[in-house]
C-alpha cells in the first residue's frame with residue numbers, strides 16, 4: 453500500500469514525490485512513456501531561478517535523479533483507471549494494479565490541434581507540434597509556425613537557430629500574446645510575421661507541400677508553398693482519468709483545485725498544467741506539486757489517527 457501514488461513525472465509530479473519521500477512516505481510515481489512531460493520539449497528554460505542555460509530534457513533529468521536519489525519508486529506504466537474503494541484507492545495500469553491511500557494527478561497537458569483540413573493526414577509528414585524535437589529535419593527548408601504565444605515565438609527562434617531557412621509566424625491577431633523578451637528577440641531575428649492570418653488547409657502528397665492561409669480582415673485566401681508547418685497554439689489538459697472518476701473540471705477540461713490542491717474527491721489532489729491554475733510555468737507546477745504533496749501528507753496522517 454503506497455501512501456501517495458503520483459501520476460505523471462513532470463515538474464509537478466517529481467516535486468510532489470521529492471517532498472513526500474523526504475517526509476518518510478511510501479511513494480510511487482507512474483509515468484506513461486508515450487506521453488513524456490512537455491518540459492522535455494523546451495529548447496531552453498531561462499525563467500527557473502538559479503539555473504541558467506539548461507534545456508528541458510536536462511532539467512527534467514536533474515529532477516528525476518533527485519527523486520531517485522531520495523528513493524522514490526518510478527515506474528513506466530500507463531494509468532487506465534483510478535478506483536475508489538472504502539478506505540483507499542486502486543490505480544489500474546496497462547500492466548497491473550496498485551493500492552494507495554492518496555493520489556496526486558499531475559498529468560500535464562497536450563498540444564492543442566488546429567482542427568484544419570490536412571492536419572491529421574500530414575501530422576508527422578511535415579506537420580509538427582515540437583520544434584525542439586523535429587526542427588533539425590527542416591534544416592534549409594521554409595516553414596510556417598502557427599500561434600502567437602510563448603510556444604510559437606520560442607519555436608520560431610529555435611528553428612532559426614537550427615538552420616531552418618525561412619520562417620514565417622502566422623498569428624490570428626495583430627499583436628502577440630508572448631512575453632516581451634521573446635517578442636524583442638523575434639524583432640531582431642529574420643523570422644517574418646503574417647498578422648491577422650489563420651491556417652485553413654495544409655496540402656501535400658507524401659509530405660507537406662503548401663499551406664492555405666486566410667487573412668481574417670480581408671477574408672482573402674492564399675496558397676503558399678512550404679516545407680513544413682509547426683502548430684504551436686497552446687495546450688489542452690490531460691484530465692481524462694479525472695473526468696472518469698467524476699473529479700470536477702472547468703469548461704476547458706482543467707481540473708478544479710482549491711488552494712491546497714484538493715480536488716472535489718477526498719484523497720485525490722492535482723498539480724501542475726492539468727489544473728485550473730492561472731500560470732502554466734515550470735516553477736508554478738513545482739509549487740503546486742509541493743502544496744499537493746503537503747496536503748496529501750496531512751490527509752494520510754489524519755487517516756492514520
Ligand code: NAP
Pocket residue numbers: 496498499565566598599600601602603604606624625628629650684685686687731732733
Ligand atoms: P498560449 O499562451 O495559450 O498561446 C496560444 C496562441 O495560439 C495564442 O497566441 C492564440 O491566439 C493562438 N491560438 C490558439 N488557438 C488557435 C487556433 N485554433 N488557431 C490559431 N491560433 C490559435 O499557448 P502557449 O504559447 O503554448 O503557452 C502555453 C503556456 O505555457 C503559457 O502559459 C506560456 O506562458 C507557457 N510557456 C512558457 C514558455 C517559457 O519559455 N516560459 C514557453 C512555452 C510556453 P490569441 O493570442 O489570439 O489567443
